[in-house]
Amino acid sequence: MTAAHRADRCAEHITAHLAALEAALPGPARGKRALLDEARDGLDDAAAAHRDAGVDPVEAERRAVLDFGAVADVAPAFAEEIAMAQTRRTSRVLCVMLPALVLVAHGLLLLAPAPWQQPHDQLVLAGHLAGVVALTVLTGVAALALTSRPVSRVPDRLPAVVSTVAVLAGLALSGGVAALLFDRPVSGPAPAALAVLTVVGLATTSWSGLACRRTAAGPTVVTPR
Amino acid sequence: MKADAVRGHLDGLLLAVLDQGPLHGYAVIEALQRRSGGELDLPTGTVYPALHRLERVGLLASEWASVGGRRRRTYQLTDAGRGALTGHRREWREFTAAIAAVLRPDLGGADATGAAR
Numbered sequence: 001m002t003a004a005h006r007a008d009r010c011a012e013h014i015t016a017h018l019a020a021l022e023a024a025l026p027g028p029a030r031g032k033r034a035l036l037d038e039a040r041d042g043l044d045d046a047a048a049a050h051r052d053a054g055v056d057p058v059e060a061e062r063r064a065v066l067d068f069g070a071v072a073d074v075a076p077a078f079a080e081e082i083a084m085a086q087t088r089r090t091s092r093v094l095c096v097m098l099p100a101l102v103l104v105a106h107g108l109l110l111l112a113p114a115p116w117q118q119p120h121d122q123l124v125l126a127g128h129l130a131g132v133v134a135l136t137v138l139t140g141v142a143a144l145a146l147t148s149r150p151v152s153r154v155p156d157r158l159p160a161v162v163s164t165v166a167v168l169a170g171l172a173l174s175g176g177v178a179a180l181l182f183d184r185p186v187s188g189p190a191p192a193a194l195a196v197l198t199v200v201g202l203a204t205t206s207w208s209g210l211a212c213r214r215t216a217a218g219p220t221v222v223t224p225r
Numbered sequence: 226m227k228a229d230a231v232r233g234h235l236d237g238l239l240l241a242v243l244d245q246g247p248l249h250g251y252a253v254i255e256a257l258q259r260r261s262g263g264e265l266d267l268p269t270g271t272v273y274p275a276l277h278r279l280e281r282v283g284l285l286a287s288e289w290a291s292v293g294g295r296r297r298r299t300y301q302l303t304d305a306g307r308g309a310l311t312g313h314r315r316e317w318r319e320f321t322a323a324i325a326a327v328l329r330p331d332l333g334g335a336d337a338t339g340a341a342r
Contacts, residue, residue: 021270038250038273038298045251046269069268081274084281150282150309 013061014043017068024075027215031086035078043068075219083215084147087159090166090212091147093205094140098173099133101201105177108194129176136169159216166209174202235267235275237313240284240306247290249297250276276300284309 018040025032043064050060068074106126143162146154155161177198242248242256253276254269279285284306290299302310 034298035273035277039270041249041295041297042251042254042269042273046254049255067268068270073268074270074274077271077274081277081281084278088281148282150279150284150305 013058013065014040014047017065017071018043020071021075021078024071024219025079025082026217026220027082027086028211031082031089031211031215032078035081039068079215079219083159083212083218084154086208086212086215087143087162088147090162090208091140091143093208094136094162094166094169095144097201097204098136098169101177101197102129102133102173104197105129105180105194108180125176125179129173129180132169132172132176136165136173139165159212163209163212163216166205166212170202170205170209174198234313234317235271236279236284237310237317238265239272239275239279240302240310240313243285243300243302244307244310247299247301249290249292249299252292253300279306 018036021039022029022032022036046064046067047057047060050063051057055063106129139162143158146158177194238257239253242253242260245256248256250273254272257265257267257272276285276287280287280300283303285300286303287298287300289296291297292299
């Protein structure tokens with residue numbers, strides 16, 4: 001066997017193991033990347049250490065994978081951390097994106113002629129939007145606090161709760177902002193900008209919320225030893 | 226030592242290894258194996274998510290650094306991490322003292338607490 005063939009077999013061994021791990025992990029690829037890249041570096045280092053100790057290159061890769069652990073053994077820890085990271089990302093969206101969207105919408109209403117004469121139902125809608133914002137911010141802050149404390153155990157259902165709040169709040173706020181926009185037309189480019197912001201806000205929040213729900217599902221192909 | 230026995234102490238072990246200075250992921254694993262004399266039978270793959278978790282809760286900080294010509298994510302203890310390590314060490318001393326007191330063969334069935342008085 002040539003050195004090139006050996007290298008190919010080595011790369012295949014580690015790559016196949018990491019591919020199996022990645023396939024077992026839920027959620028978007030971007031959320032898994034940092035952990036899997038670090039694991040790849042570690043596997044390469046471990047194989048190099050075995051080679052330096054005089055082990056055959058192919059056997060060195062096999063031992064590195066063996067030391068790393070079976071997918072069934074390591075996937076739960078990877079999945080839990082990926083879910084926590086996604087929950088924190090979605091929580092930050094809840095704390096920043098949606099309040100910003102509503103603030104801009106309210107600011108835009110002030111640009112309308114005689115904003116103090118807005119119809120009663122507009123004021124009620126604005127009040128409801130403020131309530132939804134308060135709920136989303138509260139949920140986001142609570143999730144960030146729960147996932148950053150070393151002593152407390154994170155509730156298992158937290159990613160699912162954050163996901164549900166993100167999707168529902170995204171829909172409610174985007175619909176509310178659209179209603180405010182169309183019921184109270186404002187001249188100039190601001191309405192178009194708000195419409196774009198609303199679509200971006202809805203897309204970002206919904207994607208993040210759905211990603212959060214996917215990561216909450218846990219590893220998919222893990223079988224007990 | 227079996228992986229199940231190690232798992233409950235993994236946080237303390239990782240913090241203790243990093244008490245000596247910043248290390249990247251595989252260097253942490255090497256240090257664990259070296260300091261335990263190769264007795265810790267732990268899947269090394271579990272170390273990476275554990276490092277991320279400890280960073281998430283503020284016990285570690287990480288930064289990208291060039292190690293051996295490659296960019297690596299290196300971890301180091303935060304002040305909160307040092308405090309947590311002190312707590313882990315105290316709990317371990319208390320735990321081992323209590324277990325040792327019960328397991329001591331010279332006491333037989335006698336009450337270790339009473340015997341110590």
